[in-house]
Amino acid sequence: LAVAADVSAGAAVRDAVARVQSALGPLHVLVNNAGVCSFFPFKTLEEAEWDRMFAVHVKGAFHCTKAALPDMVAAGWGRIVNVSSVGGLKGAPALTHYAAAKAALVGFTRALATEVGVHGVTVNAIAPGLVDTPLLVRSRMPEAIRATQAAELPVRRIGQPEDIAAACAYLVSPEAGYVTGQVLSPNGGGHTW
Numbered sequence: 001l002a003v004a005a006d007v008s009a010g011a012a013v014r015d016a017v018a019r020v021q022s023a024l025g026p027l028h029v030l031v032n033n034a035g036v037c038s039f040f041p042f043k044t045l046e047e048a049e050w051d052r053m054f055a056v057h058v059k060g061a062f063h064c065t066k067a068a069l070p071d072m073v074a075a076g077w078g079r080i081v082n083v084s085s086v087g088g089l090k091g092a093p094a095l096t097h098y099a100a101a102k103a104a105l106v107g108f109t110r111a112l113a114t115e116v117g118v119h120g121v122t123v124n125a126i127a128p129g130l131v132d133t134p135l136l137v138r139s140r141m142p143e144a145i146r147a148t149q150a151a152e153l154p155v156r157r158i159g160q161p162e163d164i165a166a167a168c169a170y171l172v173s174p175e176a177g178y179v180t181g182q183v184l185s186p187n188g189g190g191h192t193w
Contacts, residue, residue: 007034007060017067026071027031029172031060032105033083037139039094050097053055057101061108068118078121083164086129086187102127106183113181122180124171129187131159154189 001023005016021027036056040049061082072078087095088102106125113123130136130149150158167186170176185191 007063008055010063012065014067027068028072028075029079030068031081032062032064033133034060037098041094042096045097051127051133052073053097053101060106072121073119076120080123081168081171082125084125084127086127086191087163110181123176125168125183127183127185128159128164129190131164133161159188
């Protein structure tokens with residue numbers, strides 16, 4: 001079932017979640033993966049673009065989690081995965097707004113994990129490196145830069161969506177029941193911490 005919603009709007013998220021619950025029953029897995037990206041040196045960054053990053057990435061995760069969490073608590077089992085970014089862990093030029101929003105997701109993940117673990121709900125984050133997605137295409141990153149970055153990675157390629165999906169599949173599985181408050185960073189070995 002595909003249901004579209006503006007994650008920055010609480011009422012839209014609540015309506016979308018209600019539609020999913022009506023069709024499929026209670027929610028047990030939530031992946032907060034809505035995202036936007038734009039490049040602006042800080043000196044040219046406008047408040048509206050800053051607010052847009054936080055509205056989609058952070059407020060979106062807040063709204064979706066608020067709507068889905070009650071089902072998980074009632075069931076005594078749930079999985080929440082917040083998709084952050086390597087940018088949120090290390091920063092990047094012209095991405096202060098993006099990096100700050102993605103870093104906020106890491107803090108949200110760690111704090112929420114301490115609250116809801118007692119209910120059988122785990123909360124983790126994935127912080128991917130460069131991944132070949134429509135978001136990357138829309139960012140208009142020049143192909144030469146993509147190729148250079150890929151060549152510098154130990155695995156010699158940028159990530160594919162399937163690389164991130166596999167990490168997510170593990171974190172939402174029953175086998176990951178003892179993993180919570182963590183940040184998994186599939187990034188081709190370009191960043192270690």
